[in-house]
Amino acid sequence: MRLLAALMIFLCIPVAWAGQTYTPKLDIGKGGQCVEDPQSMRKNHMHRLKHQRDETVHKGIRDDKYSLKNCIECHASTRDDSVIGRADSFCEGCHRYEAVKIDCFECHSSKRKTVLGKRE
Amino acid sequence: MSDTNVQRRQFLKTSVGAAAVAIAPGMLLFDMAHGKSEAVSSKVRWGMLIDTANCADGCNDCVTACNKENGLSGGLSPTDSQWIRKVELKDMRSGREVSLPMMCQHCEHPPCVDVCPTGASFKRADGIVLVDKHICIGCRYCMMACPYKARSFVHEPLHDQKPDVPRGKGTVESCTMCVHRVDNGQQPACAEACPNKSILFGNLNDPDSEISRKIRTVASTQVRADLGLNTGIRYQGI
Numbered sequence: 001m002r003l004l005a006a007l008m009i010f011l012c013i014p015v016a017w018a019g020q021t022y023t024p025k026l027d028i029g030k031g032g033q034c035v036e037d038p039q040s041m042r043k044n045h046m047h048r049l050k051h052q053r054d055e056t057v058h059k060g061i062r063d064d065k066y067s068l069k070n071c072i073e074c075h076a077s078t079r080d081d082s083v084i085g086r087a088d089s090f091c092e093g094c095h096r097y098e099a100v101k102i103d104c105f106e107c108h109s110s111k112r113k114t115v116l117g118k119r120e
Numbered sequence: 121m122s123d124t125n126v127q128r129r130q131f132l133k134t135s136v137g138a139a140a141v142a143i144a145p146g147m148l149l150f151d152m153a154h155g156k157s158e159a160v161s162s163k164v165r166w167g168m169l170i171d172t173a174n175c176a177d178g179c180n181d182c183v184t185a186c187n188k189e190n191g192l193s194g195g196l197s198p199t200d201s202q203w204i205r206k207v208e209l210k211d212m213r214s215g216r217e218v219s220l221p222m223m224c225q226h227c228e229h230p231p232c233v234d235v236c237p238t239g240a241s242f243k244r245a246d247g248i249v250l251v252d253k254h255i256c257i258g259c260r261y262c263m264m265a266c267p268y269k270a271r272s273f274v275h276e277p278l279h280d281q282k283p284d285v286p287r288g289k290g291t292v293e294s295c296t297m298c299v300h301r302v303d304n305g306q307q308p309a310c311a312e313a314c315p316n317k318s319i320l321f322g323n324l325n326d327p328d329s330e331i332s333r334k335i336r337t338v339a340s341t342q343v344r345a346d347l348g349l350n351t352g353i354r355y356q357g358i
Contacts, residue, residue, distance in 0.1 A: 053254060055159075057250065057252050057254070058242065058244065058252065059159035059160060059244075059245070060156070060159060060160035060244060060245075060246070060299070060303050061156065061157055061158065061159055062155035062156045062157075062300075062303050062304075063155050063156065063157040064155040067155075069283055069284075072283075106277070106288045106289065107253060107278075107281065107286040107287055107288030107291075108281065108283070108286040109280070109281050109282065109283040109286070111280075111283070112283075113283040113284075
């Protein structure tokens with residue numbers, strides 16, 4: 001019986017460790033209600049963006065629900081109005097953690113348009 | 121019919137009317153806020169008619185407006201992007217001088233699309249010729265194929281691009297006829313900026329549009345019409 005209890009405690013230790021793993025702390029910008037639930041966005045945002053980009057470039061469908069601009073409009077940091085550039089930036093935070101390179105912002109603006117508009 | 125019935129009918133009529141009045145502007149605003157959700161169609165063909173008689177010698181306003189709208193540097197070195205340039209022509213015999221803006225001619229049969237090995241260079245259903253920079257590998261065949269020297273290659277990394285005009289190193293780019301503005305019902309930046317209104321933008325497929333009516337009544341030519349590309353940009357007075 002004592003052996004079983006010891007075994008149970010031993011098995012629980014890694015679970016407790018796993019609970020404390022590092023997860024990126026993100027500056028979510030304005031935040032609020034997203035276009036889909038967060039879990040589905042975490043998993044599928046790249047597919048939605050890719051689908052939307054082809055629709056927009058080739059067919060001129062500028063429905064902005066799943067557009068990159070719409071993402072940035074809400075999620076750019078309220079401090080520097082960008083989704084990249086810092087360890088806790090909305091896009092870069094997760095992408096650094098997952099070690100996935102983001103190509104988007106080599107061409108696309110990472111800043112929200114409303115701020116860019118004001119600056120001009 | 122009983123009195124209650126009439127009253128009920130009246131009530132229903134007014135409430136449906138009130139609901140429609142309440143919902144309609146919301147729907148309209150929703151449509152406006154969420155952009156255009158239908159695809160462009162070949163019923164429209166966007167084009168321009170450029171009146172060279174009004175195009176002032178030395179005026180560069182269309183070029184400046186293009187650079188500002190699309191976030192181009194405006195530099196003139198061989199590695200700087202130029203989407204539109206002013207060209208001065210002189211007939212050596214008569215001495216007649218003409219000034220005109222030259223940019224992507226948005227051909228019906230674009231050579232740049234024919235030669236593109238990846239399908240990045242394409243013509244939209246409404247006649248606007250574009251580069252899908254997600255697919256472009258930067259081989260620059262299209263630049264060689266274009267008879268109008270309209271395309272540029274981005275040689276250096278860029279920063280602070282316009283949100284509506286993504287541009288990046290390693291891809292080819294050219295005049296997009298301000299596709300982001302056209303899709304929102306606006307005119308291209310050059311047409312809007314021209315102080316003499318010598319760039320007329322419109323739908324070539326609509327016989328009642330201003331551009332179609334003008335093309336029917338005045339003599340206009342396509343540059344290098346001998347190539348049979350049927351350009352979307354036409355010039356008057358050359």
